[in-house]
Amino acid sequence: MEYRVGVCDEDYHYVVNLMEYVNSDKVSSLTLVAFSTLAAVQEYLENNYLDGVLLGRGFQNGQELMDEHSGLMIMFLMDEKDTPDGIYKFQSAREITGQIMKRLNVSEMPEPVQGNVFCGIYSPLGRCGKTSLAKGLAAFCLNSLYISLEDYGGRDSLGEEILYHILFENPKLHSLIDRIKPNAFGLREVKGILSYMDIRHLTKENMYWLKEQLLVGGNYGSVIFDIGTSVLSDINILYAMDRIYVPVIDDEASNVKLQAFREVLRCEEYRELSGKIQYVNVPICHYTSEAMCEFIGKGVL
Helix, strand or coil, X not given: CCEXXXXXXXXXXXXXXXHHHHHCCCCCCEEEEEECCHHHHHHHHCCCCCCEEEEEHHHCCCHHHHHHCCCCEEEEEECCCCCXXXXXXXXXXXXXXXXXXXXXXXXXCCCCXXXXXXXXXXXXXXXXXXXXXXXXXXXXXXXXXXXXXXCCCCCCHHHHHHHHHHHCCCCCHHHHHCCCCCCCCCCCEECCCXXXXXXXXXXXXXXXXXXXXXXXXXXXXXXXXXXXXXXXXXXXXXXXXXXXXXECCCCHHHHHHHHHHHHHHCCHHHHHHHCXXXXXXXXXXXXXXXXXXXXXXXXXX
């Protein structure tokens, strides 16, 4: 997955050299675009997409960019080492890349969340390892529960029954879920129902109620949701999550979809939600495989 960030500084020679060095790194998924004026950045944004802009000391009035392009990440490139963003001139290009990616909330592995966790796995892409990651997290973490909210499930009466108990907020739901026995891999799983059309009745309020029932009640250490694209009729449901992992694929068609998804999240009403999202490249493997265990174990919940 490509992340595109503008770099704007009066020292155009510096930003061009930085751009060429970073863009030549075939390992990094970051692409820089060099500018010497804010007007050039604004003109570029009229027809092109940027995830963020890194502004030199002479462009501290970059707030106007955010006003015109809601959700655009603004970062500052300072001369001194001790800066709030931790990005300064003549720092190594690799360190600058790392700081930019950190600000964009991008990591090579799932980052931990402290305490009880309501975790959503969602992606606008298919075949990206979403279900493998969701089940892997639930199997890896002690006392966890996997809940499938995929577009289509199977005929599992317990799964359907639990869904309707959530919709009607039955306070005895936890005793129903406690009947679920771990499978051969130690996974406690609430399977999906047959059609996403029933799941789409879920609201943000339902999810907060479920969170209180399962986490505040001390029944589970974490609850992992595997969320299908059709299910998410109201993106506000994701606000109930403590962390949202978005699996990505690095190809041209997928990057177009992901850019459109990130454009939606730039709206003012979703700015807090964007801070909960982490994009991850998931290994394509079984959720109990050594590769998945190693991937999750590096940054376990």
